[in-house]
Amino acid sequence: MAYKSELFSFAVYPSYNNAIKFLAEDLASTEEWDYSDAHEKKYPILKNYLEFTFRKLKQENKVAFTSDNKFACFNTGLVTDNLEDIYAFFEEYRNPRPGSTVPFCFKAFLKESDNNILRNFSGNIPDVANFFEKPELLIFNPKCRLIPDIDHIIQDNIGRFPTHLRGADDGELRRQLVGAIDEIKKKVRTNYKIAVPQYYDGKIQLLLPLCLTAGSPNPDLALVVHKLNEDTYTARTCLTLKMAYNNARLIVKPQSNWLKP
Numbered sequence: 001m002a003y004k005s006e007l008f009s010f011a012v013y014p015s016y017n018n019a020i021k022f023l024a025e026d027l028a029s030t031e032e033w034d035y036s037d038a039h040e041k042k043y044p045i046l047k048n049y050l051e052f053t054f055r056k057l058k059q060e061n062k063v064a065f066t067s068d069n070k071f072a073c074f075n076t077g078l079v080t081d082n083l084e085d086i087y088a089f090f091e092e093y094r095n096p097r098p099g100s101t102v103p104f105c106f107k108a109f110l111k112e113s114d115n116n117i118l119r120n121f122s123g124n125i126p127d128v129a130n131f132f133e134k135p136e137l138l139i140f141n142p143k144c145r146l147i148p149d150i151d152h153i154i155q156d157n158i159g160r161f162p163t164h165l166r167g168a169d170d171g172e173l174r175r176q177l178v179g180a181i182d183e184i185k186k187k188v189r190t191n192y193k194i195a196v197p198q199y200y201d202g203k204i205q206l207l208l209p210l211c212l213t214a215g216s217p218n219p220d221l222a223l224v225v226h227k228l229n230e231d232t233y234t235a236r237t238c239l240t241l242k243m244a245y246n247n248a249r250l251i252v253k254p255q256s257n258w259l260k261p
Helices: 006-010 016-027 044-059 116-119 150-160 170-190 241-249
Strands: 071-079 085-092 104-111 145-148 196-202 201-211 221-229 232-239
Touching: 006 044, 016 044, 016 104, 044 071, 044 241, 071 104, 071 116, 085 116, 104 116, 145 170, 145 221, 150 170, 150 221, 150 232, 170 201, 196 221, 196 241, 201 232, 201 241, 221 241, 232 241
Parallel strands: 145 232
Antiparallel strands: 071 085, 085 104, 196 201, 201 221, 221 232
């Protein structure tokens, strides 16, 4: 991982990959947790989802502890096929390695009806993370202007552009990008559902598809749009579709025709 994992600072995971596989394939409602180009199942989207969901829950003080601090749990935000909430359950780390400061040991992903959850947290069952403090930010407002910072998008993100455009001169790259942004501006004004919300760095932003490859039905990048004021959106960066899906999945499984794993 490129970041320091707060999940792994909170607990040790004796069989993390097996637990993730069980959660994805046997416990949680069916969902695609691997990218479309994956050759084997490693569930990177699910692992990213759990890490950043846990961070949000910590910020909201929604990680629950028993009064003696021997057990802890948090609501994963995932559900079973029967819509029962799923929790990550931990117990006190009894035999830490020398020098370890990790307080808990992961035990299992459990349904809310599991005895371990009911016995230890029946009066303190934690809620899901809240991404909806300002629900109006989740929907694109077609009355607002969208003003992109073209120079910043190109200079800071050239490595994310399609390979055939990375070697293009600045003028050609600018024309392609401006054309793609102008096109999506028109489309999103007639269909606001094209914009997919994402959560990043503590903020809600919107993702718009950018089609830069002539003749391709699929977008190449996701333009990141955020509200500058009441009547203006701005865009200063773009993401690969994998990055965009990871960020969007933190809020809810994207129901989008263009943003898929």
